[in-house]
């Protein structure tokens with residue numbers, strides 16, 4: 001990434017001067033470095049504080065390193081709120097919503113990308129329209145809907161809500177993906193080779209579209225993982241709380257002030273699963289699988 | 297092995313009719329090429345045979361069985377697409393084995409058939425590669441390999457060579473022809489390139505604007521084009537076509553001022569008619585014998601060595617000549633033109649139909 005930027009620098013630098021070239025490179029590196037620090041500093045602060053004692057966190061001048069790194073803050077955090085339980089809740093809800101949204105949206109997107117049928121345009125426009133309405137206006141309708149279904153305070157209610165929020169966007173994204181990266185001739189080739197429509201979809205289209213489907217699934221997972229509004233609305237009582245609501249509760253009860261290190265520990269713990277998830281699937285996000293399918 | 301009949305096939309997309317009743321019989325083992333300008337409906341017809349497009353009207357009959365409603369997978373045909381449509385997530389081997397796997401062939405049988413096809417096409421060293429690691433010509437070969445492992449009733453090709461460079465195209469042309477001679481599988485092949493059609497086909501079907509202009513062997517189409525369209529489409533460089541009038545005495549006059557005496561050999565039906573007179577560039581001679589075509593001035597000289605293409609001006613008309621005498625010509629040179637009486641083609645001006 002930075003390589004590409006550095007290499008493109010001489011386009012505006014004078015190619016004749018070796019020194020001005022070096023100077024430009026240095027400038028770019030410095031700018032990139034500053035940006036990196038700006039992004040990473042808060043994260044570093046969170047990380048190191050989670051291994052420090054309370055006094056170290058409050059120390060002035062700030063102490064940039066944990067002198068005696070300890071897991072104590074994590075233990076404290078887990079005592080104040082059931083951290084592991086909350087994380088597990090979050091993983092379960094987010095993963096369920098992500099998988100459900102992935103399955104529904106890739107099937108819907110495929111049909112909308114490939115088949116012409118009466119009402120197809122209407123469906124597309126409707127999906128698009130849902131994206132134009134500010135999310136906050138959904139609060140009451142969704143709340144009452146979930147209430148009427150008797151799904152308040154349950155995982156299912158929250159999963160249903162997240163899936164519903166993610167699907168329209170996912171369908172639009174995947175439809176474009178199917179249209180641009182899977183030429184119709186591939187399915188036709190599969191059908192000539194002996195596949196049914198569904199067989200061609202499962203054996204040829206799905207494997208090729210894994211990067212797109214993975215992107216949509218991760219997007220949904222992160223949307224659900226980071227959500228505070230809906231989780232706090234639909235899960236008002238104890239045990240089913242997600243980690244975001246749990247951390248909110250931690251801060252609300254003054255825990256954030258008294259145990260800043262434990263609070264930071266809870267925050268670190270809440271990011272880890274999302275990070276792991278991201279690293280696990282990132283290779284699918286790198287596209288290019290279709291390269292070579294069709295000579296263009 | 298199979299024969300196929302297309303009876304009065306129609307195709308419409310909504311209100312737009314793109315095939316207007318096409319009939320064609322293809323015999324077992326034949327290599328038939330559909331040729332015509334872009335947009336004339338060749339691919340549509342091929343895809344109707346394959347089952348990838350619905351048939352709006354008419355019948356397609358495969359070995360006495362009407363297959364109009366049969367899905368592609370039940371037709372036992374293999375198709376090579378213009379874009380090759382290789383499965384990008386599978387190796388060459390898996391691409392070729394895919395159809396056999398679906399047909400639940402045993403592993404031994406799959407291995408044996410894939411290596412046989414790979415052997416024929418010279419693909420053995422590439423079997424474990426992904427399509428993205430292949431050159432255009434290699435991909436083309438894999439697409440063909442995928443078709444031949446199945447030993448299908450019918451091969452369908454849709455402009456398989458149009459993405460290759462000129463040299464490779466010539467090479468693949470003869471390879472495909474050789475493959476057909478070896479396998480003897482009935483083949484329907486679509487191209488817009490008349491040279492490809494002439495060199496490869498047992499029979500050529502010339503299409504234009506959603507209907508068939510003429511069906512015949514390559515030499516048949518070249519020697520006796522049924523219509524003005526076929527006359528201009530088949531042959532390269534294309535036939536000189538001159539609109540004019542043949543009077544009752546057999547004298548042909550054109551608006552550009554040409555005046556030729558054709559009474560000894562013009563067909564009866566052409567006398568007293570507005571006609572379009574055709575004569576191929578390779579059939580006009582400089583300072584030769586036969587029917588006199590008057591004088592002309594050379595405009596452009598394009599030698600290729602074995603032959604020289606001349607653009608000339610005769611009166612106000614532009615004519616092309618392909619000269620094979622290897623004589624050297626100069627621009628603005630004045631020459632006398634002649635032609636053999638058998639090489640004139642007469643078409644009715646209004647309908648474009650051949651008069652004979």
Ligand SMILES: Nc1ncnc2c1ncn2[C@@H]1O[C@H](COP(=O)(O)OP(=O)(O)O)[C@@H](O)[C@H]1O
Nearest residue numbers: 309312314332333334335336337338339340341
């Ligand atoms: N899906 C479609 N919808 C509407 N018109 C189509 C469609 N496919 C092809 N056509 C039209 O049908 C005609 C024949 O197309 P095609 O068979 O692809 O021509 P060719 O292969 O001879 O170049 C063209 O005029 C094209 O615009």
Ligand SMILES: [Mg+2]
Nearest residue numbers: 338339340455
């Ligand atoms: Mg075509």
